[in-house]
Amino acid sequence: MSERREDAPEPSLLHILGPGEELHIRARSMDSTVAITDRRVIVTSGERVELDIPYEQLRRVQFDIERGRPATLVIVPEWPSDRPQVLAIPPEEYERAAIGIGRIGQYLDETRSAPTHVPDGRPADG
Numbered sequence: 001m002s003e004r005r006e007d008a009p010e011p012s013l014l015h016i017l018g019p020g021e022e023l024h025i026r027a028r029s030m031d032s033t034v035a036i037t038d039r040r041v042i043v044t045s046g047e048r049v050e051l052d053i054p055y056e057q058l059r060r061v062q063f064d065i066e067r068g069r070p071a072t073l074v075i076v077p078e079w080p081s082d083r084p085q086v087l088a089i090p091p092e093e094y095e096r097a098a099i100g101i102g103r104i105g106q107y108l109d110e111t112r113s114a115p116t117h118v119p120d121g122r123p124a125d126g
Contacts, residue, residue, distance in 0.1 A: 016042055016049065024103050027096035029087035030070060036100040041075060043085045051085050053077050055107040063101055065094065073097055 035042040043051040060076040070088040
């Protein structure tokens, strides 16, 4: 899989990206945008940020494709305080979504042994 990078993030992402943060892929759902960076997963709906979590706080990603319907992308954060995202992905965005899921998988593999912290910063097991 070749790595693709987005040249110009949409305006709703520009104010979110940190200094030096790289946008790897952006996929559109029916009413939201999923951005995969080198640091985190971001879901926006218009100017509103629905989810913004680092890979260490991501529990699960599921992508279901069914004949005759938009695909369903489910992003489940580790903590209940971060709302899971259920997104309808149109067929023209399947490839971008699949590339994004591949990147997420690589980052999850890299962070699998990283300690998980509860939202207040304490280790989850302490």
